Amino acid sequence: MNELAAQIGVEVEPDYRADESDPAQSRYVFSYTVTVHNRSTREIQLLSRYWKITQGNGKVQEVRGNGVVGKQPAIAAGHSFRYTSRAVLASPVGVMQGSYGCTDLASQEAFEVTIEPFRLATPNQVH
Incomplete structure (x- = not known):
């Protein structure tokens, strides 16, 4: 892992959007708020x-x-960037994971930040 990537933290807070979902039509809407911490x-x-x-x-x-x-936000040293997005699933439970492609603005060195898996689930899902 790139040394700089190891200093970038990603927190995700998922939320089921019952008001936008329609289980009878297999439509489950989730929002997720991501905070990217530049440490x-x-x-x-x-x-x-x-x-x-x-x-x-x-x-x-x-x-x-x-x-x-x-x-394509620039994130200063010691600062964070927060945003909210959404995902629409055809099932009441799922998992998201991924990565961000980033660059060090001073050196123009590209690096990748891993986003660990997180669960999307309607309330009362057991698994």
């Missing part, structure tokens, strides 16, 4: 994202794109 002494920029979404029914979806929520 390094370098300014970085988040340039791209990759998500692997595995649904409870076994279906896997991969999403790649530039930035997050329409932005």
Whole structure:
């Protein structure tokens, strides 16, 4: 792992959106709030994202794109960037994981930050 990547922390808070979901139509909407913590002494920029979404029914979806929520934020040393996005699943439970493509703004060195798996689940799901 890149030394700089090891100093970037990612926290995710998922939330089931019952008001936007329709279980009768196999539509389960989840929001997730991500906080990216730059614990390094370098300014970085988040340039791209990759998500692997595995649904409870076994279906896997991969999403790649530039930035997050329409932005490619620069994150100063010691600062954080927070955003909220959403995922729509066809099952009441799933797992998301992925990575952010970043660059050190001073050296222009590219590196990848891993986003550990996190669970999306409607209330009262056992597994």
